[in-house]
Amino acid sequence: MTDFHWGVSSAAPQTEGNxxxxxxxxxxxxxxxxxxxxxxxxxxxxxxxxxxxxxREDVDIIHQLKIPNFRFSLSWPRILPEGIGEINQKGIDFYxxxxxxxxxxxxxxxxxxxxxxLPQVLENKGGWxxxxxxxxxxEYTKICVENFGDRVKNWIVLxxxxxxxxxxxxxxxxxxxxxGRRSFVxxxxxxxxxxAAAAKIIRKEVEQANIGTSLSLSYVTSYTNNQKDxxxxxxxxxxxxxxxxxxxxxxxxxxxxxxxxxxxxxxLLPGDAQLMKADLDFIGVLNYTR
Numbered sequence: 462m463t464d465f466h467w468g469v470s471s472a473a474p475q476t477e478g479n480x481x482x483x484x485x486x487x488x489x490x491x492x493x494x495x496x497x498x499x500x501x502x503x504x505x506x507x508x509x510x511x512x513x514x515x516x517r518e519d520v521d522i523i524h525q526l527k528i529p530n531f532r533f534s535l536s537w538p539r540i541l542p543e544g545i546g547e548i549n550q551k552g553i554d555f556y557x558x559x560x561x562x563x564x565x566x567x568x569x570x571x572x573x574x575x576x577x578x579l580p581q582v583l584e585n586k587g588g589w590x591x592x593x594x595x596x597x598x599x600e601y602t603k604i605c606v607e608n609f610g611d612r613v614k615n616w617i618v619l620x621x622x623x624x625x626x627x628x629x630x631x632x633x634x635x636x637x638x639x640x641g642r643r644s645f646v647x648x649x650x651x652x653x654x655x656x657a658a659a660a661k662i663i664r665k666e667v668e669q670a671n672i673g674t675s676l677s678l679s680y681v682t683s684y685t686n687n688q689k690d691x692x693x694x695x696x697x698x699x700x701x702x703x704x705x706x707x708x709x710x711x712x713x714x715x716x717x718x719x720x721x722x723x724x725x726x727x728x729l730l731p732g733d734a735q736l737m738k739a740d741l742d743f744i745g746v747l748n749y750t751r
Contacts, residue, residue, distance in 0.1 A: 468530030468569075469523060472576040472620070474506045477536060479513035483551040486542030488578035489588070489629075493636035506578075516559050524566040531568050533559070534576035534620065537601055544580035545597055553608050560612050571615040573675070574602055574659060577625045577636065584637045589626060589648035592728075598655040602662045610667035617745055618659045618674045622652040622705050646725040650733075653708045657739040664740050674709065675745030678702050682751070692718075711738035 474490045481487075494505035512519060523531055537544065539552035563570045575598070579588055583597060606616075619625075628635035631645035656674055663670050679701055683694035699715045704722070707715050713734060716723050 466530050466569075467528055468532055468571065469528055470532035470571075470573075471512065471534070472573070473534045473536035473539070474509070474576070474578040476510045476512040476533075477539075478507060478509040478511045480505075480507035482513070483555070484539075484542055484549040485536065485552065486538035486544070486549075487581040488536070488538045489581055489584050489636035490578055492581045492584075493638055496638070499638065513555065517562055520559075520562050520566055520568060523568055529567065529569060530571055531563055532571035532573060532617065534573035534578075535605055536578055537575065538578060538580040540604060541580065541601055544583035545600055548604060556609060560609060564612060569615065570613050571617060572605070572609065572613045573617040573620050574598075574605060575618065575625075576620040577629075579637070588637060588639075589630060589651050590639075590644050592647075592651055594651050595655045595658055599658045599662060602659040603666065606663055606666040610663070610670070614667065614669050615671045616663050616667070616673070618656050618663075618672065618739075619652060620675045620745075621677045621747060622649070622656070622674075623701065624677055626652055642721065642724060646722060647728050649704070650725055650728045653705060653737050654733065656709060657737055660739040660741055671742050673741050673743035673745050674739065675747055676702075676705055677747045677749065678706075679748065680751045706744065708737040709739045709741065709744075713737075 474488060479485065480491055488506070490506050493499055510519075520531065535556060536552070539555070540549060541547075542549050560570050583591075583594065586593070588594065602618075625635065626645055626648040629637055630639045630648040631642065633640035660672050660674075663672050681694050681698040681701065683690040696718045699718050700722075703715045704719070707713060714722070714725055716725070
């Protein structure tokens with residue numbers, strides 16, 4: 462296949478480490494990991510795989526394996542320790558070094574803007590449930606494209622919004638550990654809106670940009686041919702596969718079979734429907750299980 466791009470990927474909070482070094486701010490995962498029994502073995506992002514200090518070794522391995530693409534995420538609190546406002550130049554310098562080293566090894570960088578490490582100071586203000594996050598995320602996006610867009614052309618805006626809003630704001634099993642339908646619908650809608658706003662900024666600021674968002678999608682089938690099982694499978698499909706995909710494509714939220722999520726209409730403001738559609742070139746598909 463001549464059009465298949467082989468690559469590997471990582472996420473900042475899972476690999477970088479240097480959790481409190483060189484001006485980095487606290488992320489929701491740094492905070493979440495301090496609470497007992499939230500992570501089974503007590504792991505935390507403070508050191509992780511020490512990618513911050515050893516990225517050249519890792520990129521060298523990618524090069525030795527002859528893998529031409531590397532997807533990694535930018536740490537929002539490393540670039541903006543307070544979530545907004547003053548830029549941490551050491552964070553910018555780190556990603557410039559990483560990008561330049563990838564290019565020197567003929568490895569194409571694919572950058573994810575948000576892979577779950579929201580600055581804790583913004584979570585203290587409501588995080589993804591606060592509509593202001595659309596503006597916060599837009600400001601962060603603009604800083605990233607201004608500093609890296611001359612060399613990075615492949616941009617992934619969000620990684621798995623169903624995971625970070627569902628597990629983080631509905632079930633409470635991921636950071637920031639909040640629970641409830643009200644938190645989820647607000648976080649979900651603001652993520653959809655922020656995704657579209659960020660894509661618009663990238664399109665404007667980066668020449669020849671290739672823009673997408675990654676969604677976790679699964680093939681859903683009913684347990685039996687019983688009508689109740691078929692209806693249940695349809696609801697799961699709408700929730701897992703279409704709840705974020707449809708509004709990003711301009712089709713609105715699939716609420717007909719998801720009555721318990723119709724509360725999301727309460728957080729929609731006039732004009733939001735037109736602002737949810739994102740100018741994307743691709744949809745990233747993460748497939749873990751059927």
